[in-house]
Amino acid sequence: MPVSDTAPERASEPDDDALPINELFASLQGEGKLAGVPSTFVRTSGCNLRCWYCDSYHTSWEPTGAWMAVGEIREQVASRDPDHLVLTGGEPLIHDAAVDLLDAVEMHTTVETNGTRYVDADIDLASISPKLANSTPTPERAPAGDGEWADRHDERRIDHDALTRLIDDYEFQLKFVVADESPMGEIESLLADLRASTSREIRDTDVLLMPEGATRERLDETRATAARLAEEYGYRYTPRIHVDLWNDAPER
Numbered sequence: 001m002p003v004s005d006t007a008p009e010r011a012s013e014p015d016d017d018a019l020p021i022n023e024l025f026a027s028l029q030g031e032g033k034l035a036g037v038p039s040t041f042v043r044t045s046g047c048n049l050r051c052w053y054c055d056s057y058h059t060s061w062e063p064t065g066a067w068m069a070v071g072e073i074r075e076q077v078a079s080r081d082p083d084h085l086v087l088t089g090g091e092p093l094i095h096d097a098a099v100d101l102l103d104a105v106e107m108h109t110t111v112e113t114n115g116t117r118y119v120d121a122d123i124d125l126a127s128i129s130p131k132l133a134n135s136t137p138t139p140e141r142a143p144a145g146d147g148e149w150a151d152r153h154d155e156r157r158i159d160h161d162a163l164t165r166l167i168d169d170y171e172f173q174l175k176f177v178v179a180d181e182s183p184m185g186e187i188e189s190l191l192a193d194l195r196a197s198t199s200r201e202i203r204d205t206d207v208l209l210m211p212e213g214a215t216r217e218r219l220d221e222t223r224a225t226a227a228r229l230a231e232e233y234g235y236r237y238t239p240r241i242h243v244d245l246w247n248d249a250p251e252r
């Protein structure tokens with residue numbers, strides 16, 4: 001997704017109580033169990049992974065943003081209409097101040113996370129999107145660099161302990177990005193491992209297949225397959241309604 005030209009420009013010094021913000025906007029939640037719910041999005045910059053298909057290139061491959069104090073983010077969020085906050089990125093949970101923001105706002109909070117780091121915070125819905133082998137930026141498909149991220153990405157992308165703790169402690173959904181049948185075996189085996197390690201029930205309706213696609217054109221190629229696989233395996237399908245409605249526009 002292109003970087004917003006209206007990303008906050010006032011930067012405070014990076015300190016313990018600030019976050020690097022790529023964009024902050026109100027829209028409709030596009031994905032998952034709360035798709036369609038008016039929400040204010042806070043998108044942090046910086047990620048510990050490098051999915052080749054990342055739709056937020058300017059938070060991962062080429063991170064840009066301005067530091068904002070948590071108090072100022074809280075005010076910006078409170079000044080908008082929605083009573084749902086979606087904290088996303090980049091990977092929001094790599095920043096310690098994400099916990100302060102989640103604890104500071106007085107509304108429903110969803111965190112979009114790759115599930116590689118556990119935090120203890122005021123999270124109402126942990127929207128966990130574990131990264132499968134189909135995300136690895138091999139030299140042929142990395143959008144930048146010479147493939148130097150592939151090994152690091154593969155070593156980091158699944159952390160069973162962090163996933164188990166997130167599922168143990170929060171309402172959750174598990175969202176898997178699919179374009180074809182190839183990741184289904186990995187999804188089934190990861191779910192079997194997590195069902196063995198968590199004390200909570202992971203229902204099939206907590207598992208969502210999401211078509212890979214940052215543009216309408218790409219979704220046209222993937223959504224029917226994702227929907228068919230959801231039916232076949234008994235999982236849920238989630239659209240990406242923001243892409244259907246607004247394609248890859250920033251602040252949407």
Ligand SMILES: C[S@@+](CC[C@H](N)C(=O)[O-])C[C@H]1O[C@@H](n2cnc3c(N)ncnc32)[C@H](O)[C@@H]1O
Nearest residue numbers: 053054055089090091112113114129212213214
């Ligand atoms: C940009 S990520 C930010 C949060 C976190 N880093 C993560 O990956 O969950 C937000 C959501 O977009 C999904 N996503 C990113 N690029 C995508 C693409 N090209 N097609 C479908 N989903 C994508 C991720 O899997 C995740 O569910």
Ligand SMILES: Nc1nc2[nH]cc(C(=O)O)c2c(=O)[nH]1
Nearest residue numbers: 027028029030088112242252
């Ligand atoms: N409308 C809208 N819904 C979203 N749900 C998750 C998003 C994300 O980028 O994390 C996202 C996004 O970027 N836009």
Ligand code: SF4
Nearest residue numbers: 047051054060090114
């Ligand atoms: S983990 Fe999320 S933000 Fe990071 S590269 Fe993958 S999709 Fe992008």
Ligand SMILES: [Mg+2]
Nearest residue numbers: 001055056088
């Ligand atoms: Mg997005």
